[in-house]
Amino acid sequence: MKKPSATLPPTEGRLKGSAAHPLRSDPTLSQTPPYQNQGRLHGALAYRLGVDILKGVYQSGETLPNEIDSSSSLDISRSAYREAIRILAAKGMVESRPKTGTRVTERARWNLLDPEVLGWMFDTEPSQDFIKALFELRLITEPAAADLAAQRRTDADIASMRNSLDIMARETLQTEAGRKADREFHRTLIGATQNEALVSLSSSIEAAVAWTTRYKARHNALTRDPVPDHERVFDAIAAGDGSAARWCMESLIRMALQDTQKAAAH
Amino acid sequence: MKKPSATLPPTEGRLKGSAAHPLRSDPTLSQTPPYQNQGRLHGALAYRLGVDILKGVYQSGETLPNEIDSSSSLDISRSAYREAIRILAAKGMVESRPKTGTRVTERARWNLLDPEVLGWMFDTEPSQDFIKALFELRLITEPAAADLAAQRRTDADIASMRNSLDIMARETLQTEAGRKADREFHRTLIGATQNEALVSLSSSIEAAVAWTTRYKARHNALTRDPVPDHERVFDAIAAGDGSAARWCMESLIRMALQDTQKAAAH
DNA sequence: TATTTTTATATTGTCTGACCAATTAGCCGG
C-alpha cells in the first residue's frame, strides 16, 4: 500500500476535495429526465444563477460581482465559476467582457426555448403570461406538425404511436410509465414530420408539457381522460387525413390549456 | 512598485501568454451581428468543434479525445478546452462524464434552433433538407405570428414598421442598412404578438433568414423587389386584419423560399 | 467447472489555487 504520496502539501490548504459542496444539494434540483446536472459543481451554479436571473434577482443590464469575489464568496474556484458563466453565456443570458464584467443581457436575447432554461423557468413558478405564451406556441406548431405527420408518417410511426396509446390507456397519466408513453406518442408524431427543426423545437416544448402535467397533478385538478383525444389524433394521422389531424390536435391542446388554467385557479 | 514577486518561476515554462493563437483567426469566423466569439479562445474552439460535429467529422455517439490529449494537441490549456466543451454541452451537443469521456450526443438532442448553432450550421453549407425544414417552420410560425400581431399591435409598432419599410424601399437589400431595416421590420412584427416564446423562436430564425439573404445575394439570383410583399403584410397588420396578415405573410415566405431554391440550383 | 459477486485499478473528468497577459472604461491632462 502506498502512503499519502510524499511530495508536498502546497499551501497546507483545506483538505476538502469536493466531498459535499453546499451548491450540490442546494435547490430542489428539478431532476426531470436526462438532467445532466448530476452533481457537477458548474452545473449546479449555472442552475442557481440561471434561476436567479429568471426570477429577476439579477436584472437585465445589471453587472454581477466579479469572478474573484463571486467565486470566493461562493467558496468555489474561479474555474468552476467561469464554466458556469460559460453555460449561461451559451444560453444568451449573460455576456462578459474584460473590464466591463459579466452582465445580464436583455430578456429578448435569452434562449427561453432552450430545454434547460425552460426547466429552470418552471422551477420558479412562471408567470401566467409565460404559460399562455407557451400554449399559444404549441397551438401554432403542433396542429401544423400533426398535419405534416399525417402526410408523411411511415408504418413504423403508426405502430409506435399505437403502442404508446395502448400503454397510456392502461397506465393513465398518474403513473410514470403512462406519462412516458404520452411523451413517446408526441415524440414519434413530431418525428413523423421528417422536419428536424420541428423536432428540435418540440423537444424543448416537451419540457414545458411535462411540467404542466405535473402541475395539474399537484393541484389535483380533475383532469379528463386524455386517451380519447389522443385516439382521435391518431386515427386522423393513420388515415393520412391532414386537416382532420390538425383539427383534432388543436382541440387536444385547447383541452390541456383549459385544464391547466383550471388548476391555476385552484 | 513591486518587483516580479520573488516567489518561484515554477517549471521555467514557455513564456507564451496568448498573443496570437492559431485558433483565434482560424476559420471564416462568420461575424454576423453580435457574434460574441470575438477572439475568445474558448469561443473559437467551441465554434470549431461545433462546426465539426455539425459536419459529421465527429459522429453521434463518438467519444472525442480526452482533455489532456485534446488540449495539448491544440496547444491550449485544459481550462480553455473545458470552457469550450461546456458551451457545446449547454447546447446539447456533447455530454461528458468521468471515465467515459466526452461524447457527441444523438442529433435529436442538439439545440438546432439556438442562434449560435444555427450560425454554425450555415457556415457548413447546410443540406437542402435542413433549409427546407427551416422554411417549413417559418411557414408555420410566421403567418400565425402575423395574425396575432394584427390583433395586438400598438401604434408604436405600426410607426416602427412603417419606418423600417421606408428605409427598405430606399436602400434595397443590397445595402447593410436595408437588410438591417428588414430584420427590424420582422422583429417589431414578432414583438407585436406580445408572445415571449415566439420572440425567442424568431430571434433564432432571424439568423437563418440573414443567411439565406446573403446566400441569395452571393448566387446573385435576380430576386424580385421584396418591398411590395412587405407592404401588403404591413397594410393588413395596420388594418388589424388577422387573416389577411396571415395570408400575405405566407405568400411572402413562399416567395423567399422560391428565390432561395432558385439560387441553390444556380 | 461455471457463474456470479466483489474488489482493484487505470482512466477520465472535476476542481483547485496561483499566476501572468490582454483588454478597455473611465479618468486626467493637454
Added chain:
DNA sequence: CCGGCTAATTGGTCAGACAATATAAAAATA
C-alpha cells in the same frame, strides 16, 4: 475636444489533487 494613461476585470495558463466509474481481475458461490 481629444489622446494617452491607469486601474480593474476577464481571458488564459499551469501543475496537481480528487472523485467517479467502466473494465478487468480476483474471489466467492453454485
